Amino acid sequence: MSSETHVTEQLAAYALNLLADDEAAQVAAHLATCAACQAELDAYQEVTSLLTLATPTVLPPANLKTRLMQEIKANDDVQETAVPTNPRQPINWRGWFRKRPLWQPALALALIILLISNFQLRQQLDDTRTPANFGTITLSSETSAEATGLIIISGDGEYGTLVVQNLPQLPETQAYQLWLIKDGQRTSGGLFNVSEDGYLARIIYSPEPLAHYPNFGITIEPAEGSPGPTGNKVLGN
Amino acid sequence: MSVDYRTVEDQTLLAHIINRRAEALSVLYDRYGRLLYSVAYHLVGNQQLAEEITLDVFRRVWDKAASYRADRASVRTWLTSMTRNRAIDMLRREGVRPEHNSISWADLTIEPSADGHSPETAVAHQMQKQRIHAALAELPEEQQEVLLLAFFNGYSHSQIADQLEMPLGTVKTRIRLGMQKLKLVLQP
Ligand SMILES: [Zn+2]
Numbered sequence: 001m002s003s004e005t006h007v008t009e010q011l012a013a014y015a016l017n018l019l020a021d022d023e024a025a026q027v028a029a030h031l032a033t034c035a036a037c038q039a040e041l042d043a044y045q046e047v048t049s050l051l052t053l054a055t056p057t058v059l060p061p062a063n064l065k066t067r068l069m070q071e072i073k074a075n076d077d078v079q080e081t082a083v084p085t086n087p088r089q090p091i092n093w094r095g096w097f098r099k100r101p102l103w104q105p106a107l108a109l110a111l112i113i114l115l116i117s118n119f120q121l122r123q124q125l126d127d128t129r130t131p132a133n134f135g136t137i138t139l140s141s142e143t144s145a146e147a148t149g150l151i152i153i154s155g156d157g158e159y160g161t162l163v164v165q166n167l168p169q170l171p172e173t174q175a176y177q178l179w180l181i182k183d184g185q186r187t188s189g190g191l192f193n194v195s196e197d198g199y200l201a202r203i204i205y206s207p208e209p210l211a212h213y214p215n216f217g218i219t220i221e222p223a224e225g226s227p228g229p230t231g232n233k234v235l236g237n
Numbered sequence: 238m239s240v241d242y243r244t245v246e247d248q249t250l251l252a253h254i255i256n257r258r259a260e261a262l263s264v265l266y267d268r269y270g271r272l273l274y275s276v277a278y279h280l281v282g283n284q285q286l287a288e289e290i291t292l293d294v295f296r297r298v299w300d301k302a303a304s305y306r307a308d309r310a311s312v313r314t315w316l317t318s319m320t321r322n323r324a325i326d327m328l329r330r331e332g333v334r335p336e337h338n339s340i341s342w343a344d345l346t347i348e349p350s351a352d353g354h355s356p357e358t359a360v361a362h363q364m365q366k367q368r369i370h371a372a373l374a375e376l377p378e379e380q381q382e383v384l385l386l387a388f389f390n391g392y393s394h395s396q397i398a399d400q401l402e403m404p405l406g407t408v409k410t411r412i413r414l415g416m417q418k419l420k421l422v423l424q425p
Contacts, residue, residue, distance in 0.1 A: 012416035013409065016387045017325045018394045042309045047420045048321070049314035051388055052276050054369045060274035064288055065266050071292070072299050073259055159255060159303055190308035203252050205306055225308075 005030070007037055015044035039224035139164070139216060139235040149218065149235045151204070157211030163201045164218070167194045167234060175223045176234070180206050181215035189216070191225045243267075247312035254302040262299055269313065270295075273320045280324035280391045281333055290327070294319045325391040372422040380415035383408055 007030045013019050014027045031038050139149030146166040153160040162178060170176065170193050178189035187207060194200045204210060220231035242250060242264040253261035273294055278287035297319060305315050327333045373381060386392045386400060394412070398405045 009413060012413050012420075013394060016384075016412070016416070017321060017391065018387055018397075018412060020393060020395070038309075043420055043424060044416060045310060045318055046314050047416065047423055048388075049311070049317040050365060050369055050423050051419075052272065052317045052321075053366050054373075055272070055275045055279055055389075057271060058275045058278045058287075060270060060288065060291060061284075064274070064291060065263070065270060068266060068292055068295050069259060069263060071296070072262060159252070190306070192308070203248060203307065205303055207304075 006034065007031070008040060011037065011041045012044050015041060015048050033227065035225045035227055137216060137237050139218065139237050141235050143234075147198075147235060151210075151216055153210050158209045159206065160204050160210045161201060162189075162192075162204050164194060164199070164235065166198045167200075168198065169194050169196055170220065173223050174220055174231075175225060176200075176218050177221040177225050177229070177231075178204065179217040179219065179229055180210070180213040181217060182208075182213045186217070186228055187213075188225060188227075191221070191223075248307055251298075251302045251305055251312065254299060262295065265298065265312075266295060269316050272313075273316055276317060276320050277324045279389050280321065281327055283333070286324075286327060286333060290320060290323045293323055321391070328391045329393070368423060372419055375422065376415050376418060380411045380418075383411045384415045387412060 007014075007027045010019060010023065010027050014024060017024075019027065031041060136153070137151040139151065141147040144166070147164070148166065149162065149164040151160050151162055164176075167176065175191040175193055177191050179186040180189045181187075189204050189206055190202070192200055192202060206213065215237055217229065217233050217236040219229040219233050221229070240253070242253065242258075242261050245253075245261075245264075247265070247268070250261045250265050254265070270291065274287055274291045277290035278284065281287055281290065294316060298316070305312065310318070373384075376384070382401070383397055386397045390396075392400065394408055395405060397403075397412075398408045401408070
């Protein structure tokens with residue numbers, strides 16, 4: 001099915017797994033190319049999930065959790081850690097923490113975990129760089145001296161946290177979209193808006209380990225996002 | 238570093254799970270194990286299969302937490318979608334025949350379930366449940382009927398049409414209208 005033909009009418013059924021295999025495959029193919037239909041599907045999936053909250057509760061056997069925890073511990077081989085190879089810009093950490101004393105606790109925690117895992121990795125590598133230089137990328141703006149961003153990549157290179165400050169808050173019809181850039185290809189790293197004071201911190205989940213992407217950009221897009229950047233670039237490295 | 242995982246948000250738990258913190262998975266299980274097991278159980282109608290599905294989902298979380306997309310779905314939606322997909326897969330492809338256990342909307346509970354959630358979250362869930370019941374009650378009965386078969390029996394469009402001896406087009410329309418209405422009413 002081409003991207004010109006939206007699959008709006010089938011999305012509710014798709015979210016409920018009602019479609020036959022061939023119909024479902026057509027919808028899935030379209031979704032891969034259409035951010036608008038994907039956003040609509042996300043909304044139907046949220047509704048479906050809400051409905052599950054009304055399911056009559058049946059208690060699982062108490063040993064189910066024990067089985068799970070034993071199994072994952074048995075299989076939890078320590079993975080080889082991938083090391084980000086790009087030289088990272090040094091950054092003035094003190095400025096970030098001083099300006100932002102009131103981190104949302106959960107996000108602050110996520111950041112601390114990243115810093116600790118980065119630090120541990122640095123120790124393993126017997127690296128002489130300071131931890132503040134490791135796995136961090138600063139984003140700046142060509143049009144605003146105040147707008148800044150920071151991406152902190154986890155020690156294993158898998159994921160990271162995005163922090164931005166001094167960006168204007170967008171109306172509901174728009175969103176900031178993060179782009180993960182590699183070999184000229186731009187992959188969406190998610191949509192977000194900033195708080196009233198222009199600030200955001202969130203975890204970035206990426207299809208490939210985050211350290212594989214040498215460049216990042218943030219553009220202004222319609223609220224449902226775009227398959228590729230269309231709006232003005234507000235931050236980049 | 239000691240972290241009280243019980244107080245962190247779902248998304249942060251996933252970040253810890255990516256970092257192979259088993260205790261974070263344990264807390265996620267405390268929050269959602271009961272819900273996912275119940276969802277699976279009502280679909281496949283069999284305790285042993287429901288256990289397998291629940292384990293499958295948490296195994297997948299352990300291995301694939303990085304594939305969760307925070308911009309697309311809440312953690313709960315991600316988990317319940319995986320559970321429904323896995324259960325319906327068993328029904329359709331592996332020929333599992335549930336000994337139903339037919340549920341009506343009236344059977345649906347609004348009992349509080351504190352589980353592993355904070356009191357604030359438990360209260361929020363309770364309010365959500367009440368909203369869901371109110372929203373369902375507003376639907377015409379013919380839409381409730383088809384949604385019930387879709388939702389708890391995991392039937393396909395054509396299975397619902399067969400069961401209710403109704404034209405396929407009618408089933409599709411009723412499902413679509415019902416879900417549109419629920420989306421409108423339930424969206425924040
Ligand atoms: Zn579309």
